[in-house]
Amino acid sequence: MxxxxxxxxxxxxxxxxxxxxxxxxxxxxxxxxxxxxxxxxxxxxxxxxxxxxxxxxxxxxxxxxxxxxxxxxxxxxxxxxxxxxxxxxxxxxxxxxxxxxxxxxxxxxxxxxxxxxxxxxxxxxxxxxxxxxxxxxxxxxxxxxxxxxxxxxxxxxxxxxxxxxxxxxxxxxxxxxxxxxxxxxxxxxxxxxxxxxxxxxxxxxxxxxxxxxxxxxxxxxxxxxxxxxxxxxxxxxxxxxxxxxxxxxxxTALEAELPPSRADTVGAPAVASPPASQQLKEPLPVVWRRKLLPPWSNESATLEVHLLPEDSFRLPMRQMNQLKDDLVSLGRSEGVFTATEEVSSVLEANFTAAFVRDPRHGRSIGLMITRSGQRSYWESLPRPSRLHMPVLDPEHTRERIADLLRLLLRLHDVLQDRFAPALAIDPAEILTVMNLDAAKVSNGATLARGGHGGPVRIPPDEVWDAATIGAAVPIIAEELTLRLMQHFRSPHEHQ
Missing domain, CATH: 3.40.50.1580 (Nucleoside phosphorylase domain)
Structure with missing residues (x-):
């Protein structure tokens, strides 16, 4: 450093x-x-x-x-x-x-x-x-x-x-x-x-x-x-x-703000704690991607990340119409979509979205804003060519969640004070949990999905102010990733 x-x-x-x-x-x-x-x-x-x-x-x-x-x-x-x-x-x-x-x-x-x-x-x-x-x-x-x-x-x-x-x-x-x-x-x-x-x-x-x-x-x-x-x-x-x-x-100001060291913690590894949040009595209602843009029949495991404003409001349709075009151009400028690929866009009564679906290469990626102010992003999990299934790498997922939280914070100019994040893997029936570098040279992998199939969802039950999310993205992303990974276990862990 x-x-x-x-x-x-x-x-x-x-x-x-x-x-x-x-x-x-x-x-x-x-x-x-x-x-x-x-x-x-x-x-x-x-x-x-x-x-x-x-x-x-x-x-x-x-x-x-x-x-x-x-x-x-x-x-x-x-x-x-x-x-x-x-x-x-x-x-x-x-x-x-x-x-x-x-x-x-x-x-x-x-x-x-x-x-x-x-x-x-x-x-x-x-x-x-x-x-x-x-x-x-x-x-x-x-x-x-x-x-x-x-x-x-x-x-x-x-x-x-x-x-x-x-x-x-x-x-x-x-x-x-x-x-x-x-x-x-x-x-x-x-x-x-x-x-x-x-x-x-x-x-x-x-x-x-x-x-x-x-x-x-x-x-x-x-x-x-x-x-x-x-x-x-x-x-x-x-x-x-x-x-x-x-x-x-x-x-110098940062050093002055650091708490004094304690003798009993000398030599102990530093563990970052999530920033203080407000636990919601009930999770905020989230519009999952499946409800608005159902996955195609053979779509592979896809990560979706959402930011929901704590205070409900309703965007005017005139603004939603403008956002329909803005999402395409923003997606290109942010590297979500390539400069040459064809991007679909849709404007419905309750949401607008820009997305790419390429079943031949298993690529699904998109941006969405609902009239209630929810900001959403989704992308297919990586799928190394040697494997026949998507790979959920905890470290890669943590980094992607951090990047996507930053993207969603700047997705829309309407300032909101507080947001609750939500995650999902959908569909989640067929994937493996392993390191991506190892997956690139592996000839086989084991299914890691537990339970009865269907999507895995982390509801939006904690809320932070936008400045805190922006300043503590890595810590929040790590916490969300740990919660997500609890739902995916190797077969011997189910026994």
Whole structure:
């Protein structure tokens, strides 16, 4: 594990972006890299973080080189890229801020009779994304960070596309590519892919891209630039970046919060306990996938994960109609669906869903939102080619549940305070419990399902607030996995 340094690096591309961040750095001092790169180092008032600033210029290549250089020289706990971008969504206004949940390098591909895109993608650091979401829960988050009289911009948590060209045309081959294969992205820019890729390769340093929308990438850039939107967008993105840094707990504060060690626990293994939850008197009513989208006759074992809001409400049909399209684009942007596979979508009176069913390859995967606010995801258990049945690997399942809880938390923009998770394996009659690596070289396995067949379900009987779930996903996922595994035993355990 990387030791803490108490340092953060903030990268920008343009001078106006750099100045917008530098305005918040107290007593900046010049620091030179041996290769000539110039940084400035100071502190953000009200925090203990040591912040380094760097201007990398435009382009992914320069961003990648200088990000790697800064990480080697400074050893930061986190890195940010902040600045302006072109907006790709009509419901995101000029001056709004987009916090990138994922970065797509959209120029990768293979040109044959048709262009087959091969994008690279990097998710946002969960820790930094959670800090950003927490920062904007305060409606006054930008009050002291923006010029007097300016309203706080709306903040959107959406994917961003990063390429090698500045897009400023309403109709072009590039716009068609983006619309067809990257419909879920909210903004486009030219540095995020290099930055995110370098941070990912440098020992997985937490990284986050924050962009202010300065134009529409539709041919109107000259007009919006002359209208001052570049400066507004840069200042808004800088304000959001500073707000996130202020939200991050410094290493020294974390150490101060740790309980004193006890002599009788020295040498004992640390066991993480689930965060405090409220036990519900009765489980919340859950809409299992089988009720709305029954599995096909030969469908293999499928894991489904649900988040149910504690407080009941009803989404308007107009919003459900919009969600029908959003689930497809979100699924593609989050890597749920591939960029080229055909995704089915459905809108019914009580739910909307986007899914893929491929009986030939045993693939079933999908996203769903009900009008009551339930968020759901399902995917087939892995099925190594040497075996004739799906594999339930406890460690792999725990990791998947953690990833899916994070996905469901950001699936829908309506903020809910408290959620109860639920799990199921359905169908569950034919599967084996074993390590996936072992399954890949195994020639046989034993059935592990006990009882009388049918689905195995873990009801939503414990509720946590959303912030707690986000901060303690690994622990909650482990607890849910242990409860799930109690239902699956090898034959000799039934005797």
């Amino acid at each position: 990387r030791s803490s340094s108490g340092k953060i690096v903030v990268f920008t591309a343009l001078p106006l972006e750099y100045r917008a961040v530098r305005a918040w750095v107290a007593d900046p001092q010049r620091v030179d890299h041996e290769a000539g790169t110039i940084f400035e180092c100071g502190r953000i008032p009200g925090t203990a973080w040591e912040v380094y600033l760097s201007q990398v210029g435009q382009g992914n290549q320069g961003a990648a080189v200088l990000t790697e250089r800064a990480i080697r020289m400074i050893g930061p706990d986190a890195v940010f890229f902040t600045g302006i971008a072109g907006g790709l969504k009509h419901d995101i206004a000029l001056g709004d801020v987009v916090v990138a949940t994922r970065i797509f390098a959209y120029h990768g591909g293979k040109q044959e009779e048709t262009f087959k895109n091969r994008p690279e993608t990097w998710p946002a650091s969960h820790r930094l994304e959670q800090a950003a979401r927490f920062a904007v829960l305060d409606p006054q988050w930008a009050e002291t960070l923006l010029p007097a009289g300016r309203d706080a911009p709306d903040v959107h948590f959406k994917p961003i596309a990063a390429g090698e060209v500045v897009v400023n045309a309403q109709a072009s081959a590039l716009q068609s590519l983006l619309d067809e294969h990257y419909n879920g992205v909210a903004a486009i820019e030219t540095e995020g892919a290099g930055f995110a890729g370098a941070a990912s390769m440098a020992d997985q340093v937490p990284a986050l891209v924050i962009r202010g929308i300065s134009d529409r990438a539709d041919g109107s850039k000259q007009h919006t630039d002359s209208g001052g939107f570049q400066i507004t967008a840069a200042e808004n993105a800088a304000a959001m970046t500073i707000a996130v840094i202020k939200t991050l707990v410094t290493p």
